[in-house]
Amino acid sequence: MTDQRRSVLVLTNPGDATADVVLRILADRRVPVVRIDPGTDLHTGASLTATYRTGDQRGTLRTSSRELDLTRVRSVWVRRASAYDGPPDLQGQEQKFAAQQTAWGFGGVLASLPGAHYVNHPWLNRAAEFKPVQLATAQRCGLRVPNTLITNDPAVASEFATLQVGGAVYKPLWNSPYTVNGEPHAVWVREVCGYEITDAVAACPHLFQAKVPKVCDARVTAVGDQLFGVRIDSPDLDWRRRQDQMACDPIEVPGAVGEAVTAYLAEFGLVFGALDFAVTADGTWYFLECNPNGQWAWQPSAVTDAIAHALADQLEKGPDT
Incomplete structure (x- = not known):
């Protein structure tokens, strides 16, 4: 029987080719691995159970091919798991309720395995x-950062962009899903001039930066x-x-x-x-x-x-x- 005391738990989607590169190395080293996409697999046959008593915490993860004692997980690799969705046979508020319960329940269990080494812990991720925290931390650690403005004030944004001698760029604060005519559309970093900035900036915070x-x-x-x-x-x-x-x-x-x-x-x-x-x-x-x-x-x-x-x-x- 496999020594589960050295098991690595990998949280990612089935199409994650990057994870496959590392998992092949672990397989060559005979390190046992359990791979699961908790956002979807736990609604399609896999199960997770956790118990908490004074002085004791235990849990079991079962997939179609494995049974894993969660107290014996050595490391957790938090890669590219799917979003926590509700069961596909539910709709509307029932599906939304189930999805939220899964995220707060199973997500919490998998983020608190006793003694496990996280790469990286999901809450730290x-x-x-x-991005504002990144910039503040980078400065504190001694890294140079370009002049940066985060604002929803069009006048302030326009003045900032105009004053950057080498020009300014705009970048989103988060890669939010965006579509144009129903097709996925990426919002890339792009140059911006002060006169281009309109009152539309007032709708949400925007990040403007001196062009390096x-x-x-x-x-x-x-x-x-x-x-x-x-x-x-x-x-x-x-x-x-x-x-x-x-x-x-x-x-x-x-x-x-x-x-x-x-x-x-x-x-x-x-x-x-x-x-x-x-x-x-x-x-x-x-x-x-x-x-x-x-x-x-x-x-x-x-x-x-x-x-x-x-x-x-x-x-x-x-x-x-």
């Missing part, structure tokens, strides 16, 4: 996703105390827009930046983070944002392989003793 005179972008993927840097050259202001047009090569992370990145993750209690920078001709790295659960398997194969092994190491070792 959420706290680290707010960058020569390239850089992505730093942090796993524990290991940092993996790549240089990104793209014809677009936002390199994510046409990734088939970008060039990506390994780059050394400057010592001061690396120390600040490590401090940044420690502030949030994160094990993993994907940080984006704009790099100027004089070698200055400007912090743009950090995705605490960012994708990384698109990077050069050597870098991707190194990140995958670093993540496998984290999941295999479990909690610090």
Whole structure:
């Protein structure tokens, strides 16, 4: 029988190819893994039970092929699980009620497994996703940030954009789902001039930022105390827009930046983070944002392989003793 004391629990959707890269390494190491998409699987055959008594907490997760004692989970990898939905056979408020109960119930159970090592804990992920908090934390940790304004005042926004000598850009505070004529539409980072800003800004907060005179972008993927840097050259202001047009090569992370990145993750209690920078001709790295659960398997194969092994190491070792 498999030694479940070393089990790794992976919370992600079935189409997560990035997770597959790490899971193959864990399989080669004979580390037992249980993979589940709790938002959907727990309504389609899987079950979870938790009990709490004075001085004792226990639980069992059952899938179509596994039964897992939740007190013996070594690590939890919080990847790209689906949203908590209600059972497909329910509709309206009943389905919404069931979805919310699942999120608050099963979500709470999976976020509080005794002694488990989280990469990353879901609540820490959420706290680290707010861009204003990211900017404040980056400054506190010694990272340079571009001049930034968050406002719903059109006049203030227009003045800010006009005063930026090298120009200004707009970026959303969150990648909210957006459609145009019924089709999914991404809101990319784009340049904006003061005269373009209208009263529509008053509808919600907007983030405006001084345009960094960058020569390239850089992505730093942090796993524990290991940092993996790549240089990104793209014809677009936002390199994510046409990734088939970008060039990506390994780059050394400057010592001061690396120390600040490590401090940044420690502030949030994160094990993993994907940080984006704009790099100027004089070698200055400007912090743009950090995705605490960012994708990384698109990077050069050597870098991707190194990140995958670093993540496998984290999941295999479990909690610090």
